[in-house]
Amino acid sequence: MFHNLVVKMKSIIQHCNNEIHHSLISYLCPEFLKSNFDMENRICKLFGIKYPIISGGMVWCSGWRLASAVSNNGGLGLIGTGSMHPDVLREHIQKTKLATSNPFGVNVPLFYPELDTIMNIIVEEKVPVVFTSAGSPKKYTQWLKERGIIVAHVIASSAFALKCEEAGVDAIVAEGFEAGGHNGKEETTTMTLIPAVRRVTSLPLLAAGGIGTGEAILAAMALGADGVQIGSRFAISEESSAHPDFKKMVTGLAEGDTKLALKKIGAVRLIKNEFFQEVNKLELEGATPDSLRVLLGRGRAKLGMFEGDLEKGELEIGQVASIINEVLPVETIMANLIQEYQQAKTRMNTREFDF
Numbered sequence: 001m002f003h004n005l006v007v008k009m010k011s012i013i014q015h016c017n018n019e020i021h022h023s024l025i026s027y028l029c030p031e032f033l034k035s036n037f038d039m040e041n042r043i044c045k046l047f048g049i050k051y052p053i054i055s056g057g058m059v060w061c062s063g064w065r066l067a068s069a070v071s072n073n074g075g076l077g078l079i080g081t082g083s084m085h086p087d088v089l090r091e092h093i094q095k096t097k098l099a100t101s102n103p104f105g106v107n108v109p110l111f112y113p114e115l116d117t118i119m120n121i122i123v124e125e126k127v128p129v130v131f132t133s134a135g136s137p138k139k140y141t142q143w144l145k146e147r148g149i150i151v152a153h154v155i156a157s158s159a160f161a162l163k164c165e166e167a168g169v170d171a172i173v174a175e176g177f178e179a180g181g182h183n184g185k186e187e188t189t190t191m192t193l194i195p196a197v198r199r200v201t202s203l204p205l206l207a208a209g210g211i212g213t214g215e216a217i218l219a220a221m222a223l224g225a226d227g228v229q230i231g232s233r234f235a236i237s238e239e240s241s242a243h244p245d246f247k248k249m250v251t252g253l254a255e256g257d258t259k260l261a262l263k264k265i266g267a268v269r270l271i272k273n274e275f276f277q278e279v280n281k282l283e284l285e286g287a288t289p290d291s292l293r294v295l296l297g298r299g300r301a302k303l304g305m306f307e308g309d310l311e312k313g314e315l316e317i318g319q320v321a322s323i324i325n326e327v328l329p330v331e332t333i334m335a336n337l338i339q340e341y342q343q344a345k346t347r348m349n350t351r352e353f354d355f
Helices: 002-012 018-028 044-046 064-072 085-101 115-124 140-146 156-166 190-200 214-222 243-250 276-285 289-296 301-308 320-323 330-350
Strands: 053-055 076-080 104-109 130-135 150-155 171-175 203-206 227-230 258-261 267-273
Touching: 002 053, 002 258, 044 227, 064 076, 064 085, 064 104, 076 130, 085 104, 085 115, 104 115, 140 150, 150 156, 156 190, 171 190, 190 203, 190 276, 203 214, 214 227, 214 330, 227 258, 258 276, 267 276, 276 289
Parallel strands: 053 076, 053 227, 076 104, 104 130, 130 150, 150 171, 171 203, 203 227
Antiparallel strands: 258 267
């Protein structure tokens, strides 16, 4: 009945412009904008969530507050283990379980130490979903799946997508180099990467990198993704554990204020602050990996993103930061994403293309 009503409405106002068309649907049937994604969406079915939206497991941002807020609002929230010792991770998992009854997950970068301890904690605490990244998907995929855990792996090329299939992962995250934080050296954009990965795999596919609006979600799906992983937009939420000064700084960034750096020791997208300028100078001079490691030292990301040193710290954020203008609660971010997605879908359904 609801579907027939929408069809009739669209037929009646088919000659209206897009703005009037959308306004009428919003007024006459507001639930249209709140409606769920396709109930057959593979990401929703796989993870048991309402919307195919995952919050990335980001260092110094993705603690239990952010993860549980995203899960409570219909997405899949991830805890980021990259900035947590094992005992801290256990605490965050336990607090997430108290804060939400919905599915959530943990992101595990595979080049970090104490991996066996971290994986055992995940199993002991009965975490339902694990996203692995920055390493071989073969390392833990089968071990986790044997213990009833759903596994996704983050990649930056179609070649690694094939390795994911061989490893038996349940889903793939294809991340373009627009993304913040650690990144692929190939500098392949999300617009190029998603169709390339879709050509070589039929697995459920999440697009990541440069996605911060509902329009971008629709675009990712048009390219072949089943859903999205969003980092920067959630990093600059009220529930993110990042320092308030870092969040404020990000809301003032313009296009071109971030750049990929440190490729010789692990490519990462950074804000162009004083630390970045030091890195850039060394790289232009042909610095060795060892000299870059000396400059990086230990705790740079914590210094910048968590403690708020905006000049000496390592500040990781994606290109999409240039269109993030305010710090919002997750509930509002999720509502905006869904509304923007539905509005964009409505515009596309009513637009005529003349080729």
